[in-house]
Amino acid sequence: MSDTQGPSLLEDADIVLVVTCAIREGAESKVWNKLQMLKGLKKKRAQNKCNTPMKIGVLGCMAERLKHQLIEKEQAVDLVAGPDSYKDLPRLLAVTDNNQTAVNVLLSLDETYADILPVRLNQDSVTAFVSIMRGCDNMCTYCIVPFTRGRERSRPIDSILEEVRLLSQQGVKEITLLGQNVNSYRDLSNETHYGGLPADEETHLVKGFRTVYKRKKGGLRFADLLDQVSRVDPNMRVRFTSPHPKDFPDEVLQLIQERANICRSLHLPAQSGSSAVLERMRRGYTREAYLDLVSHIRKWLPGVSLSSDFICGFCGETEQEYQETLSLIEQVGYDMAYLFSYSMREVRRKHS
Ligand code: SF4
Structure with a gap:
């Protein structure tokens, strides 16, 4: 049972699994509050000796x-499973049968859950999400994701195409490809019949953008995947989120231009309009390179809808740097943007 069920159902549950996100402090506070509530329910239930004891598990980032805090501070937690351990849940639950706390938070280099087809709770929905990759290798200085979700790994293309075909047969009219850096997709499984880069050819990055890691080589890239996915059902619309701006090479833009079923709506997370702040954030681009990319995209895709993410109040941000962000927002004229105040997390690289 997930933590989205109502209280009466929760009271009856033998096992309660709380799926969590650690990216922002606010989300974590909600989980601590939820655990207090569950602790109360567990205690109440234990008062009746006929009841099976309630088990509480915390999953995710x-x-x-x-x-350590979950087990020591919240002593009501029976099970702790990190984002790459879900297949281990049956074993972990069996461990808790002996009144022991079960923990598996190992991050994997290759787990993509490719062999598990998600259950669609609303079978009548005409939209669906398809997970294509997990993790991140970028190490932006404000972000906890590489530490909680692990390294980038991509789901093999055949398994993605199988899921997309199934969704098309079920009448789904719009899919959204999902990934932490969705357009950094790079499938290294042995499938060679879909194209892809030669083993010694470096990934094509947008001009003016750089990576903190050594450039990757070979593999099926996002353009190859988008090409295949958009061919499955020309009447099914394709979206993707969340992309990294460095991974919009011309082959991706050309595909979006050519295929009527790939939506002309792109998310381009900028985070700041100040090159100095972007440097401190270790984003790998300058304000100028980002603006060049926006113009380039608009040449390929006139009328494209653009959205973005921005963080305000990052370490050392001056009034001038903040004004540069406002001017970037005005200059680009986004259709939509997600605006966040900086939320300090413990394991991030510190900036004074
Ligand atoms: S690219 Fe995105 S997920 Fe990765 S470290 Fe930067 S902000 Fe976090």
């Missing part, structure tokens, strides 16, 4: 980040 917060489990990975705060395993």
